[in-house]
Amino acid sequence: MSQDFVRRMPSAGFGQTRTVGLGEKFHLDIPIILLLVMICAYGLLILYSAVGQQTAPVVNQLIKIGVAFGLMIVMAQISPIFYLRIAPWLFVMGIVLLIAVLFVGTTVNGSQRWLRIPGVLNFQPSELMKLVIPMMLASYFHDRHLPPLRRHVFWACVMIFIPVLLIARQPDLGTSLLIGASGLLVLLLAGISWRYVFSAVLAGLMAAPALWYVMLDYQRTRVMILLDPERDPLGAGWNIIQSKTAIGSGGLFGKGLFQGTQSHLDFLPESQTDFIVAVLAEELGLVGVTLLLILYILLVGRGVVIAIQAQDTFGRLLVGTITFTFFVYVFVNIGMVSGILPVVGVPLPLVSHGGTAILTLFAGFGIIMSVHTHRRITL
Amino acid sequence: MAEPLALKDHTGESRIFFDRVTLGFGFLILLTLFLVARMFYLQVLQHDLFATLSDRNRIQVQSLPPIRGLIYDRNGELIADNMPTFQLTLTKERVENLDATLAKLDELVGLSEEEIESFKKRMSRRQRPFESVPVLYRLTPEEIARVSVNNYALPGVEIEARLVRHYPNGELMAHALGSVRRINEEDAKTLDSVAYSGTDHLGKLGVEKFYEKKLLGTVGYQQVETDARGRVMKVLDSVPPRPGQDLTLHVDVGLQKAASEALGDRRGTVVALDPATGGILALVSKPSYDPNLFVTGIDYQSYAELRDSGDVPLFNRALQGQYEPGSTLKPFIALTGLMTGTTTPEFTIHDDPGWFKLPNNSRLYRDWNWKKDGRGGHGDVNLQKAIYRSCNVYFFDLAVKLGIDRIHENLALFGFGLNTAIDLPEARSGLLPSRDWKRATRGLPWYPGDTVNIGIGQGDMLVTPLQLATAVATLANRGKTVVPRMLKSGVELPEQAKAKQLDDVEQVPEQFWDLIFESMGMVVHRGNMGFGENGTAWAYIGRNIAYQMAGKSGTAQVVGIPQGEEYDEEELAERHRKHAWFVAFAPIEDPKIALAVLVENGGGGSAVASPVARKILDYYLLESRYKVAQLDD
Known part of the structure; x- marks a missing residue:
């Protein structure tokens, strides 16, 4: 597998002169760090409001961010070659853990998602897969001809669907779809023919009615509620009605920080986690939401630039996929809270209260920085 | 199978990737704009709606x-x-x-x-x-x-x-x-x-x-x-x-208790008024029920028990019960006779056989002490004796002389046939018959025989206990009418109260009032005068009495007694026995209380109802806080 000569090729077209800055030296990317700090700070402010101006949950979240930040720096120090090499092993380990979850996992809210070794470990293998799938596929295509050949696409699809099905069995449809999406993103970025893409989309649309029959009752309810929340205003429709009310009542400039009534009077459910953007929209209005979206776009933009500048297939695909997946989370969360997507449990990246997700996200940015700062060739 | 040449086209790959990634980024910008548009729709275009919803959420009246x-x-x-x-x-x-x-x-x-x-x-x-x-x-x-x-x-x-x-x-x-x-x-x-x-x-x-x-x-x-x-x-x-x-x-809980205890377990009713104001001092109707049961909703079975009981505990006898007044009407007929000059204090009849007959009619109207063997009757009877002995024949005669029109006109002055109660919404008006009434309800003319019975409070006449007690209060007031009322103070009486006030009964010389008072006093106090001369109630309540009390007993028939038969209580089922009445006011010289007592199916008024009245008056005049207050003065 020695392809070192390949790596010595100059990266295509982006040969601007680069100076090795402070960040580069410590394998860090200053724009990403700045944007992460800004988004996290903004998020902590909203969280502070959402929890009713208590300090403890904010400090708690800050510690988690700190730990995640540390993880990111560690991840950034590791060379991409290491990720490339361990990807298949991580993938196999992930599959084993996912199978283990189905048998010995802890059930929370009717879903078996957690592996728990008391006092030692307590995590969701599906969370790990969010990084491992892109890594695995990127490493798979790294060695292969691009655009991918048909049988490579086939095997890639197998690699995607095994974990997707395992996670769907937990059941955790939201995560399984997101992980599937991240896998498909790799294919897309690898240059899979548009013919495949369009026929897949078409097939998906045609299969949609059939999908209705395999969905579980609660999933159907969520779809129906999206179409008409008023059918059960006090039950299943409550969340979406109240979150739209919170957003809409915020108006252009919002009711003022800490002045949101929907959130502080508990009309808004999950206001610290999945629905936190409604708190922002209520208190800081359209202006506040747009500001957050701009920060996200800048962060994603930076990821795109890094992906383009990456010097090999593995780096490109991995960075591109992690970046786009990040945006998918943002879109799905805000789309769900504002009533254009069904309610699935996707937190708002970097802003929602919660530990595991933030670790994965920062780890992802660590990998992005690693790709960006471990270059064989400096032009 | 031969592997395709595993030589990578790095420039091509980069170009494809660049295309894809920029395309993806462009798509992502579009999605972001879509989110902003969605937010714009909710926060700007629909802002008013959601602001209202939000306020409706949080603000409750x-x-x-x-x-x-x-x-x-x-x-x-x-x-x-x-x-x-x-x-x-x-x-x-x-x-x-x-x-x-x-x-x-x-x-x-x-x-x-x-x-x-x-x-x-x-x-x-x-x-x-x-x-x-x-x-x-x-x-x-x-x-x-x-x-x-x-x-x-x-x-x-x-x-x-x-x-x-x-x-x-x-x-x-x-x-x-x-x-x-x-x-x-x-x-x-x-x-x-x-x-x-x-x-x-x-x-x-x-x-x-x-x-x-x-x-x-x-x-x-x-x-x-x-x-x-x-x-x-x-x-x-x-x-x-x-x-x-x-x-x-005006009600006095102590008096109410005394009245309730005096009635005991019998079905009956007591209404007592303060003659000065018309204030109702006691209003008892037995059996009664616990009103607390109804406050938060009574269960169906308990309600059915109350509703279906033969003793009708939910029925307010004092206000809704309409009974013949019986002989308690006699003092009012007597007054009517005096006022119209139809009779005089001196006028005397000879009631030897104990019956009365209209001219050209064989029907006998019997006195209460009539016997088949003809030993009944009260002998010589003037108005005073007619009252204290409750002589029927005197009043048959007087009623016929008065005629229904004058009876109707004068009894109405005392509130008979009228509902004068202010704040007792269940009160009824009783029935004071007249020619017009009979023609309207039965399509028949008024016969002289109808008048005969009215003279002793029977026939078609009906009164409520409240009505009778109110009339007694007017009597005790020497013609000053009162309107019965529950309210003593706290709020303004409504305007309609004044409308219900009857004109006072005027143009009755004082000596006529005195005569009626004296006669009614004798009902209670005249005793030990030998057979035939005692007041009807004296034997039951007239002894050891510390105050002067005016009273009149009465019995209301429940079943008509056929001609020529003696009344035998034993033969009549309990429910068909006469109702016992007693009306009274006291003290005669300065009446403080007027009342009417009815014991349903009690039998004779003097024997059954008068002791109830005596107990109530004893309590009010001798024991009650009214008495205590008087002593303090």
């Missing part, structure tokens, strides 16, 4: 029900109070399994199908989540204890307190006070929903009904900010409720 006015008796004793009662409520969102919780509650306190049904109906009318809904009203202390002990196993189940009407004297005051009842769907249609928001009860009978508007008070409200669980976070604006006005009634 809560009504603050006023506290119902209290009711006191003349001595300041509380007779209608407000007490906290406890109701069981359930908050659906905090209950894990509704059916299991209801089953558990059924185990603890017992829930009927109907109760569960109506609970579910209330549940479906909820406005928002976390609103508690009543399951059971009026918990007993035992039920409260049982639910409390099991509270740990019943999340979402709570016990809430509310103020509701309470009648501390229970059935003693039921017919005097009336009562409030739970507002039902029928009431809700006609009630002012604003004034009654937050109020569950409505005065449906008696004083509670008549003074409903004053007792109710004015509802207040507060605008509050609540959280999603309905907890009040802060009060934004509030108008406090104004409590209902308190009332003081």
Whole structure:
């Protein structure tokens, strides 16, 4: 597998002169760090409001961010070659853990998602897969001809669907779809023919009615509620009605920080986690939401630039996929809270209260920085 | 199979990747703009709608029900109070399994199908989540204890307190006070929903009904900010409720008790008035019922028992019962005779055989002491004796001489045939017959024979005990009429009270009043004069009496007695026996109390009803606080 000569090729077209800055030296990317700090700070402010101006949950979240930040720096120090090499092993380990979850996992809210070794470990293998799938596929295509050949696409699809099905069995449809999406993103970025893409989309649309029959009752309810929340205003429709009310009542400039009534009077459910953007929209209005979206776009933009500048297939695909997946989370969360997507449990990246997700996200940015700062060739 | 040449086209790969990634980024920008557009739609275009929804969420207008006015008796004793009662409520969102919780509650306190049904109906009318809904009203202390002990196993189940009407004297005051009842769907249609928001009860009978508007008070409200669980976070604006006005009634609980005890277990009624004001001092109707049962809704079985009882405890005999006045009417007929000059104090009849006959008619109108062997009769009888011996023949004769028109005209002066009660909505008007009445109701002319019976208070004439007591009060006042009323003070009497006031009975010379007073005094006090000369009631109540009392007994027939037969109590079923009447006022020289007593199917008025009257007067004149107050002066 020695392809070192390949790596010595100059990266295509982006040969601007680069100076090795402070960040580069410590394998860090200053724009990403700045944007992460800004988004996290903004998020902590909203969280502070959402929890009713208590300090403890904010400090708690800050510690988690700190730990995640540390993880990111560690991840950034590791060379991409290491990720490339361990990807298949991580993938196999992930599959084993996912199978283990189905048998010995802890059930929370009717879903078996957690592996728990008391006092030692307590995590969701599906969370790990969010990084491992892109890594695995990127490493798979790294060695292969691009655009991918048909049988490579086939095997890639197998690699995607095994974990997707395992996670769907937990059941955790939201995560399984997101992980599937991240896998498909790799294919897309690898240059899979548009013919495949369009026929897949078409097939998906045609299969949609059939999908209705395999969905579980609660999933159907969520779809129906999206179409008409008023059918059960006090039950299943409550969340979406109240979150739209919170957003809409915020108006252009919002009711003022800490002045949101929907959130502080508990009309808004999950206001610290999945629905936190409604708190922002209520208190800081359209202006506040747009500001957050701009920060996200800048962060994603930076990821795109890094992906383009990456010097090999593995780096490109991995960075591109992690970046786009990040945006998918943002879109799905805000789309769900504002009533254009069904309610699935996707937190708002970097802003929602919660530990595991933030670790994965920062780890992802660590990998992005690693790709960006471990270059064989400096032009 | 030959592998394709594994040589990578790096420039091509980079170009494809660059295309894809920029395309992806462009798509992502589009999606972001779509999100912004969605937010713009919600936050700018639909802002007004959602701002309204948000305010409606958080701002609740809560009504603050006023506290119902209290009711006191003349001595300041509380007779209608407000007490906290406890109701069981359930908050659906905090209950894990509704059916299991209801089953558990059924185990603890017992829930009927109907109760569960109506609970579910209330549940479906909820406005928002976390609103508690009543399951059971009026918990007993035992039920409260049982639910409390099991509270740990019943999340979402709570016990809430509310103020509701309470009648501390229970059935003693039921017919005097009336009562409030739970507002039902029928009431809700006609009630002012604003004034009654937050109020569950409505005065449906008696004083509670008549003074409903004053007792109710004015509802207040507060605008509050609540959280999603309905907890009040802060009060934004509030108008406090104004409590209902308190009332003081003329009724005297002690006298009421004395009257009730004097009646004992017999069916009957007592109405006692203060002649000076018309204030009702006691209003007893037995058997009675506990009005507290009705306050929060009586169960069907208990209600059916009350409703179907042959003793009709729900029936207010004092106000709604219409009876023949019997001989208690005689003093009024006598006055009519004197006023019209039809008779004089000196005029005397010879009542030897004990019967009266109209000219050209064979029918005998018998005196009460008539015997088949002809040994009845009262001998020589003037007006005074006609009253204290209750001689029928004298009044047959007088009635015929007066004629129905003059009888009707003059008895009406005392309120007969009229409902003059102000604040007793259930009161009836009785019946004072006239030519017009008979023609209108029966299509028949008035016969002289009809007049004969009216002379002794029988025939078609009907009075209510309240009416008779009021007429006695007018008599005791020497013609100054009074309007019977419950209210002593607290609120303004309505205008219609004045309209009900009858003109005083004037142009009756003092000596005629004196004569009637004296005659009625003899009914009670004239004794030991030898057979045939004692007052009819003397043997029963006339001895050892510390004050001068005027009285008149009466018996009202329930079944007509066929011609030529003696009346035999033994032969008549208890329910067909005569009603015993006694009317009285005392002291004669300065009447402080006038009353009417009726014992249903009691038999003779003097024997049965007069001792009841004596006990009541003894209490009022000798024992009561009225007496104590007099001594203090």
